[in-house]
Amino acid sequence: MNKRDYYEILGVDKNATKDDIKKAYKKLALKFHPDRNKGDKDSEEKFKEVGEAYSVLSDDNKRSKYDRFGHEGVRGGSGAGGFDFSGFNFGDAESIFEQFFGGGFGGSSRRRSSSGLKKGTDIQISIKLTLEEIAGETTKKIKLNKYVKCSGCNGSGAKNISSKTKCSTCSGTGEIRTVQRSILGQFVNVSPCHHCDGTGEVILEKCPMCSGEGRVREDKTVSVAIPAGVSEGQYLTLSGVGNAGKRGGPSGDLIVIIHEKEHKYFHRDRENLYYDLQLSVPQAVLGTDIEVPVIEGKVKLKVPSGTQSGKKLLLKGKGLPVLNGYGNGDLIVRITIWIPCKLSKKTKDMFESLNELEELKPKSAEKGFFEKIKDKFFE
Ligand SMILES: [Zn+2]
Ligand SMILES: [Zn+2]
Numbered sequence: 368m369n370k371r372d373y374y375e376i377l378g379v380d381k382n383a384t385k386d387d388i389k390k391a392y393k394k395l396a397l398k399f400h401p402d403r404n405k406g407d408k409d410s411e412e413k414f415k416e417v418g419e420a421y422s423v424l425s426d427d428n429k430r431s432k433y434d435r436f437g438h439e440g441v442r443g444g445s446g447a448g449g450f451d452f453s454g455f456n457f458g459d460a461e462s463i464f465e466q467f468f469g470g471g472f473g474g475s476s477r478r479r480s481s482s483g484l485k486k487g488t489d490i491q492i493s494i495k496l497t498l499e500e501i502a503g504e505t506t507k508k509i510k511l512n513k514y515v516k517c518s519g520c521n522g523s524g525a526k527n528i529s530s531k532t533k534c535s536t537c538s539g540t541g542e543i544r545t546v547q548r549s550i551l552g553q554f555v556n557v558s559p560c561h562h563c564d565g566t567g568e569v570i571l572e573k574c575p576m577c578s579g580e581g582r583v584r585e586d587k588t589v590s591v592a593i594p595a596g597v598s599e600g601q602y603l604t605l606s607g608v609g610n611a612g613k614r615g616g617p618s619g620d621l622i623v624i625i626h627e628k629e630h631k632y633f634h635r636d637r638e639n640l641y642y643d644l645q646l647s648v649p650q651a652v653l654g655t656d657i658e659v660p661v662i663e664g665k666v667k668l669k670v671p672s673g674t675q676s677g678k679k680l681l682l683k684g685k686g687l688p689v690l691n692g693y694g695n696g697d698l699i700v701r702i703t704i705w706i707p708c709k710l711s712k713k714t715k716d717m718f719e720s721l722n723e724l725e726e727l728k729p730k731s732a733e734k735g736f737f738e739k740i741k742d743k744f745f746e
Pocket of ligand 2 (some may be wrong): 534537538542561565566567
């Protein structure tokens with residue numbers, strides 16, 4: 368499913384102002400409005416198309432994402448071919464397979480272009496990203512060994528112009544039409560001609576570079592721009608970057624599945640990051656200024672005096688960027704208090720004397736901590 372360019376749909380320039388876009392939209396929306404074109408399917412489709420283009424190009428954030436990543440930059444999982452820009456919807460890897468084999472995009476009949484030429488296959492690859500890479504927009508260079516159009520014959524598969532002739536099986540149309548009769552009536556079945564691979568031409572003398580296939584394998588390096596904030600299992604579809612089709616058939620897609628490398632310090636929960644910080648007993652009691660890691664380095668965190676174990680301290684905006692929105696998540700610092708197990712005689716004596724102090728006895732335990740929990744569970 369090749370979607371038309373949004374700018375092209377609205378008939379405006381890539382540098383069009385918001386005003387230009389609005390004007391173009393109004394004009395086209397009026398022209399294709401269902402009230403004016405009752406029952407005309409084509410107008411209805413156009414009306415929808417214009418609306419979708421406008422919803423993206425009129426929104427600065429969506430427009431800039433569209434400019435950078437295109438239609439299918441980041442692809443929705445569920446809508447086969449239907450790209451939901453509003454959500455930058457992602458699918459997970461499993462559903463890709465469903466889509467491949469379950470008749471979603473790609474589907475059961477391999478996609479064919481209107482000429483009947485067979486489309487090349489999709490290529491699927493995985494890339495591993497660090498959280499640092501995910502935090503910003505990254506461009507990854509990916510090496511692929513894939514089919515590309517043969518330069519010797521420009522994809523035709525024939526040695527030269529005169530070394531091909533009209534296919535007699537399909538009379539040069541590239542299609543075979545068969546009339547089928549069933550109890551439901553008669554219908555015409557159109558399928559690509561196998562004799563000529565849907566090209567309408569038979570090769571008399573094959574191109575020596577590709578042995579008549581019209582494509583050759585080559586090592587290619589592809590740059591893939593990855594928006595900030597992606598996560599494990601999401602994928603991007605690069606339309607037309609997959610394998611070239613035989614004898615000039617269009618190329619399949621490149622599907623890039625995102626994997627996330629485990630981080631030394633952080634756990635991730637969507638756009639929020641968690642960091643576990645251990646404090647010594649005196650640090651927790653007295654409070655301290657302590658350095659904690661963040662994605663872009665380190666920051667000083669103020670730990671107030673009397674910080675309890677299990678307390679969460681928030682570093683606002685120090686998480687990851689929100690994939691399809693504005694701003695960043697937070698870094699949540701979870702405090703645990705480190706209890707020493709081995710003590711020197713001197714330290715042990717100090718603790719012994721601390722243990723005498725009335726003010727160090729837990730006050731909250733008066734009613735009985737477990738009693739309270741029991742109350743909660745059985746009320
Ligand atoms: Zn060739
Ligand atoms: Zn043919």
